[in-house]
Structures are given as C-alpha cells and as structure tokens.
Amino acid sequence: MNALSRAAIDPSAIAYPVDNALPDAALHRPLLDVSGVTLQYKTRDHLVTACYRVDFQLFQAERFVLLGPSGCGKSSLLKAVGGFLAPVEGAIRLNGQAVTQPGPDRMMVFQEFDQLPPWKTVKQNVMFPLLASGKAKRREAEEKALAAIAKVNLSTFADAYPHTLSGGMKQRVAIARAMAMEPDILLMDEPFAALDALTRRKMQEELLQLWDDVRFTMLFVTHSIEEALVVGSRILVLSPHPGQVKAEVNCHGFDLSSTGSPAFQSAARRIHTMLFADEVEADGVGARS
Amino acid sequence: MTDLSIARDSRPDVPRPTPPIRPEYERGVAATGAIGDVARPLSPWEKLANVTALRRALLLAVVAAVWQAAALWQDNPLMFPTVSATAAALWDAVLRDNLLSMAWVSLSILLKGYAIAVVLAIGLTTLAVSTRIGDDLLSTLTSMFNPLPAIALLPLAMLWFGLGAVSLTFVLVHAVLWPLALNTHAGFTAVSETLRMAGRNYGLRGPRYVLAVLIPAAFPAILTGLKVGWAFAWRTLIAAELVFGVSSGKGGLGWFIFQNRNELYTDKVFAGLASVILIGLLVENVVFRWIEAHTVRAWGMVR
Numbered sequence: 156m157n158a159l160s161r162a163a164i165d166p167s168a169i170a171y172p173v174d175n176a177l178p179d180a181a182l183h184r185p186l187l188d189v190s191g192v193t194l195q196y197k198t199r200d201h202l203v204t205a206c207y208r209v210d211f212q213l214f215q216a217e218r219f220v221l222l223g224p225s226g227c228g229k230s231s232l233l234k235a236v237g238g239f240l241a242p243v244e245g246a247i248r249l250n251g252q253a254v255t256q257p258g259p260d261r262m263m264v265f266q267e268f269d270q271l272p273p274w275k276t277v278k279q280n281v282m283f284p285l286l287a288s289g290k291a292k293r294r295e296a297e298e299k300a301l302a303a304i305a306k307v308n309l310s311t312f313a314d315a316y317p318h319t320l321s322g323g324m325k326q327r328v329a330i331a332r333a334m335a336m337e338p339d340i341l342l343m344d345e346p347f348a349a350l351d352a353l354t355r356r357k358m359q360e361e362l363l364q365l366w367d368d369v370r371f372t373m374l375f376v377t378h379s380i381e382e383a384l385v386v387g388s389r390i391l392v393l394s395p396h397p398g399q400v401k402a403e404v405n406c407h408g409f410d411l412s413s414t415g416s417p418a419f420q421s422a423a424r425r426i427h428t429m430l431f432a433d434e435v436e437a438d439g440v441g442a443r444s
Numbered sequence: 445m446t447d448l449s450i451a452r453d454s455r456p457d458v459p460r461p462t463p464p465i466r467p468e469y470e471r472g473v474a475a476t477g478a479i480g481d482v483a484r485p486l487s488p489w490e491k492l493a494n495v496t497a498l499r500r501a502l503l504l505a506v507v508a509a510v511w512q513a514a515a516l517w518q519d520n521p522l523m524f525p526t527v528s529a530t531a532a533a534l535w536d537a538v539l540r541d542n543l544l545s546m547a548w549v550s551l552s553i554l555l556k557g558y559a560i561a562v563v564l565a566i567g568l569t570t571l572a573v574s575t576r577i578g579d580d581l582l583s584t585l586t587s588m589f590n591p592l593p594a595i596a597l598l599p600l601a602m603l604w605f606g607l608g609a610v611s612l613t614f615v616l617v618h619a620v621l622w623p624l625a626l627n628t629h630a631g632f633t634a635v636s637e638t639l640r641m642a643g644r645n646y647g648l649r650g651p652r653y654v655l656a657v658l659i660p661a662a663f664p665a666i667l668t669g670l671k672v673g674w675a676f677a678w679r680t681l682i683a684a685e686l687v688f689g690v691s692s693g694k695g696g697l698g699w700f701i702f703q704n705r706n707e708l709y710t711d712k713v714f715a716g717l718a719s720v721i722l723i724g725l726l727v728e729n730v731v732f733r734w735i736e737a738h739t740v741r742a743w744g745m746v747r
Contacts, residue, residue, distance in 0.1 A: 237641075239644070269638050
C-alpha cells in the first residue's frame, strides 16, 4: 500500500520494490495468454458475438482489469478464462496449458451475493472448494480457511450462515474462499458492483491491502473507470459490441488516496475519451446526414 | 424549454418558493447507557405464545371438545362414538389387539417403499439434469404416471408379484416416485446459475456435483416432494390394506379398521382412524419439522 501511495504522482515512472521481484523466467513468460479469442453466444434466433479477436497477456502478480461499457463482452471473456465458455476462435492458455473446462486453479468471485451455498457456514464455505478439489485434508482445510477468514476480518463470523451476513461481508467471504485455494489467477466479475458506494470504497481498499500482503494475480472486470484505475495495475480497454481491444493502459501508481490528483483525473479522462470517442463521431455523422 | 416555463409561470405575480438556507450543526451521540436497554426481554406470556407446539395442542384440544360435545348430543355410540370412548378403545386395542404391531407392519412396508422411491427419484432426476434425453424421459414418465392412481395398479401388481408385501411396496413406490421426482426436478432447474458456476469452479462434476451442490441447493423443493410423497404413500397404503389387506398375511392398520367395521366395533374403527392420523401428525410435526429446522430454516432458504 505505502509503495503505491508514494508513487501516486507519476504512474509510468515507478517500479515495484526490488524484494518482491520475481525470477526472470517467471517475468518473461506470461501466466495467462489470451490470443485472438472470439466469443459467441447462441440465443433463440441470433448468434451474438460478444468479443472479437481479443489478445492480452497476464503476468505474475498483476492486477489486470478488463474495462468497457456493458455489452463489450468483458464478463464473457472472464467466463471463458474461467472455462465456462469455449472460444469459437483463438486460444486461452494458462501456464502454457489450454483452458478447456472450469477448474479450481482459477477461482472466481461473482457479483451476485448468492454465490455462497446457503447451507454452509462461513468456515464451511471457505473449506468447501479445498475439500471438493482434494487440495487439502479436513484439518489442513480448516486451518487454511480460518487463516483466510482472518485475512478478510471475519473471524468472529466463522460459524455464521451466509443469510445472516451483509452484502459486503458475503463478498469478503467469497474473496476469502478464493484466496484460500491459492489459485493461479483470481477471477473477479464486478465483485463490488452490487454494494453501496461506501462499502465498495472500503472493499477496494481492503482488496489492495490484501494484494500488497499476498501478491496474487488478479483478473478484474468492471465498468467503472475509477474502480479500474484504483484496483488495477494495468487496464485493457475494450470497445463496445462486439468487444475489441482498444488499448492497454498502466495504472499501477494509483490507489484510493490519489483519486483527486490531476494525474488520476487526466488518466480517467483519457480512458473516457477512448471509450466514448466512437459514439461521439457516430453521433456527429448522424446529425450531418 | 422556454414554452414550458412560460406555461408554468401563468401567474407571474405569485413568487415561486425558494428553500431556506439553514445553519449547519454537529452533535455528539449519547452513550447507550442513557437510552436504556436496546433489547427488552419478552414477557413470559409472549414467550409462551411463541411455542408453536403449545398453540397447536390448544387447537387440537378445541377440536376434541367440539367432537365430544357433538357425539354426546347425537347419543349414538354405534354410529359416532365420543372422544373418550375412542380413546378407551385405542388404549384397549393397544393392550389387547396388538394395534402397535399392526401399525408397525404398515409402517415397515411404507418405509421400504418410500426409501426405494427416494433412491429412484434421485437417480432419475440426476439423469434428467445431466442429459437432454434423460430430461425428456423424466417429463414423459411423470406426465404419464403421476395422474395414475396408485390403487388402480394394485390388481395388476397382485397378478405380477402375488398377494403380499411386494405388491404393496410396488404400489407405494409408484405413489411416491412421481411427485418426488417432479418436485426434485423443479428444484434442480431453479438452482441459481451463480451457484452452479461456483460448484463447477471447484472442479465438481457428475454425481459429486449433484450431491454437493444441486441437492442442498434444491432442498426446499425436495423437502416439499418428500412431504407430498409421504402423504401419498400413507394414503395409498391404508387404502390398499382396506381393500386387499385380507390377503397380505399379517394385517396392517387398514386391515384393523376393515375388520372392526365388519364386526360393528365403531369405536375401534375410530381408534384405527385416530392412529392413522396420529402417526401422520407425528411424522409431519416431529420428523419433517426437525429436518426443516436443521436444514432449510437454519440456512435461511425459507422463513
């Protein structure tokens, strides 16, 4: 966190602290490689293209954000990485292995609060994937679960059922559940979108602290430019319908304390123009004709 | 825009109100000690009124009182015995006519048929959620067999399996399987997409996925199916024993009712009916209520 806030002024000029540097090999080989991926949905009488020939790469410990207007296929892209949706073109590789089906090496945090099985307590919920995937025995799973729950400050609620928790607490459990699995990538599908503004801000802060602590790799989907700049270290900007790559922007220098700074504002404006430039042009053409 | 504002200001002499600008203030918050107890314990009377069993027992007592009064007013023990006579006959039947062992005969056949039907229903619905042809199979079979009364199958069952427990079990399975499968399937299809994806995310597949995610998530609907199935089974069994019980060797409750009607022991007929009702009440209010309290209610899935 402190490393981030110190460098809030010029995002392009800083590097991460040396003690966190990874071996060269890990840095040069992407963890996740998405190349030329086209995703399509079949509805009753249409074949909808969600995104078209999207390329991006994700390296260890990056906080990579997929940003775009609704309907740009960013959630579909996340689902494809999760293995829930097969690309019609292109390939998704995780550590060089093609992604074909869902698996516990890519843990997903969903937007909806009903992602936690209501028949399990907070602790059982966090243990569930560890046991289901055979990653840990019961005793070890319990230890890992309690450690993860402590990380998201929910220790006092370990034996509570999800229906007794608030929305923000449920999302924290979902994050703890994903973290306890120590996945290669954490996939987050607008995890804070259903929260109120104050809770969302707090959760963003906690997520950044958690990342500073654990240095997990994260693929984060959002439609909020501000959230993307705060939470991410690098942003993939997608065009609307069908989603195509418009740009990749660095934003590792921003955190919640820099939201008012001129650099943050100009970065937000830059992305805003990228997202809406086409629309303005199209409107202009329409008005002239 | 301008047109609108002119229309609104049709009476220019009336000034439009502007909200006042009032001073800001900040205030400290009183400690809870000054406010007093935030939570107040309920009075003994309120606590007593919250006991469901007590309220229902009271209701039962009222029904029994009405029955007793009506029977006394009728004054015809051969047609309509009183509550006290029925209770005495029930006690007598338990002591001398082996009513308990007869009830056990009925119950053991019932439980066997019920268990087989539950296993079959789970298997059938698992097939239905995992393959499209399984789905077709289940919906075709349920629409065919669900409306078919179980009793109507009994003559055929006796032809196939002879006169005995096997025929009764067959009919019971038929009575329970279809409503349970229908409810379970409806429950499975209503499981939220997020929960399904979360389960698959853990790497769960096939039977483990059904067992660890779908069944608990669909449990409110499955429980309803189990209750409906239980009622169907109990009804079917008693009816089957009433009609064909003579031939099943050891008689059950239905046979007890039938036999006593033939000998015009009306109070014992009432006692038999009362024991059918009592067992039904016990299962509904103790067994199913316990399951409900420890599952769907504890999980906050139903209120």
